[in-house]
Amino acid sequence: MLPPSLPRTGGPRDADVSIRQTDVDAAGARLSAVQRNYIRDPFIRFLVPRAHLQSPRPPLINIGTYVRSAAIDELVTQWLTLSEKEGTKCQIVSLGAGSDTRFWRIETGPHRESLSAYFELDFPEVTTKKAMAIRKSKELSAVLGDRDAVHLEHGGMALHAPRYHLLPVDLRLPPTQALAPLFSGSSSPPILSPTLPTLLLSECVFVYMSPTSSQALLRWFVDYFSSRSEAGASVLGGVVYEMFGLGDPFGKVMLQNLKSRGVSLPGADPYPNKESLPNRFRQYSFTTSQALTLREIRTAFIPSTEQERISRLELLDEIEELELVLEHYAITWGLKVPTETSLSADWNSWGLKEQTDERPGGEDGE
Numbered sequence: 001m002l003p004p005s006l007p008r009t010g011g012p013r014d015a016d017v018s019i020r021q022t023d024v025d026a027a028g029a030r031l032s033a034v035q036r037n038y039i040r041d042p043f044i045r046f047l048v049p050r051a052h053l054q055s056p057r058p059p060l061i062n063i064g065t066y067v068r069s070a071a072i073d074e075l076v077t078q079w080l081t082l083s084e085k086e087g088t089k090c091q092i093v094s095l096g097a098g099s100d101t102r103f104w105r106i107e108t109g110p111h112r113e114s115l116s117a118y119f120e121l122d123f124p125e126v127t128t129k130k131a132m133a134i135r136k137s138k139e140l141s142a143v144l145g146d147r148d149a150v151h152l153e154h155g156g157m158a159l160h161a162p163r164y165h166l167l168p169v170d171l172r173l174p175p176t177q178a179l180a181p182l183f184s185g186s187s188s189p190p191i192l193s194p195t196l197p198t199l200l201l202s203e204c205v206f207v208y209m210s211p212t213s214s215q216a217l218l219r220w221f222v223d224y225f226s227s228r229s230e231a232g233a234s235v236l237g238g239v240v241y242e243m244f245g246l247g248d249p250f251g252k253v254m255l256q257n258l259k260s261r262g263v264s265l266p267g268a269d270p271y272p273n274k275e276s277l278p279n280r281f282r283q284y285s286f287t288t289s290q291a292l293t294l295r296e297i298r299t300a301f302i303p304s305t306e307q308e309r310i311s312r313l314e315l316l317d318e319i320e321e322l323e324l325v326l327e328h329y330a331i332t333w334g335l336k337v338p339t340e341t342s343l344s345a346d347w348n349s350w351g352l353k354e355q356t357d358e359r360p361g362g363e364d365g366e
């Protein structure tokens, strides 16, 4: 039986097919960047049907995927490392996770022990498909741990493992109705601990929903953690990756192209320029909130050794076009440190740092 928070198919939400299809594009782009040696990800091929038949994407898309992955990997790795310094484990909640493989990369990487639990949320159609792919792949299943401890729920739409939870939900629904039962449900304690450092990831998701819906989501998470502060609520972080500044000619063409595919981007409206992006978190009194465009990240935040390696992978003629595209995508991060809490790690150091040395990095930071 469907939990009450899930939409029935056949209703008005069938217009969401195009939004769900964006996951196929995102996974295809990631696979392509792996095939062309931009990034390493041994797991993505198990989540893309007929992966061996997929053709690689153009260099411009591969470079964009690389820059975005390198930056978010870096933020996640720092989060895991800071939790270690704090002497605690942390949680990661990935909103609109689609076919993302980050959980598997963390679990097979050096910071595995820092992770208490990883949550992935998406439409039921997407989580069902992912749960089936996980069950079918011995490589993905092996990482989840003891097979007896892994179980499907809600007719195969949800999957639970000791440290991994795949949860079906329409994120536009009121969070008290949609999120509260997923995370707390009848289980005691709730599967989402209110007292561990928790990082929210939203990679190309909020942009597909109204600002009111994404604000309600963030507000719910802020309240979930701060209302328990006496019990030792901890640090809350957020990372949002998406398009912005779509009022210019480039943005108008992008909106028009997407419209022809049945996709609109209402979530971009409050963000006409880079300066407006940190408002995403500032409106909830996050201690820190910053944004960088992918263009800025590519030039100043990717180590030069990596920039050279990438430049040798494929011939790129359209450098101006690349820069135009990259300056319409940004990563925004925000940090909320509870007051009156003594912390041993320097959480305020969390963020992307300009590269002045030859530090290795860029690929799967986990």
Ligand SMILES: C[S@@+](CC[C@H](N)C(=O)[O-])C[C@H]1O[C@@H](n2cnc3c(N)ncnc32)[C@H](O)[C@@H]1O
Binding pocket: 019, 020, 021, 022, 023, 026, 027, 095, 096, 097, 098, 099, 100, 121, 122, 123, 126, 169, 170, 171, 172, 202, 203, 204, 205, 208, 209
């Ligand atoms: C562009 S894909 C990105 C997937 C993944 N975050 C990544 O970066 O590879 C957008 C994802 O957000 C999900 N999504 C968009 N709106 C949603 C909503 N209202 N509820 C649940 N999931 C949603 C889509 O189904 C899709 O999987």
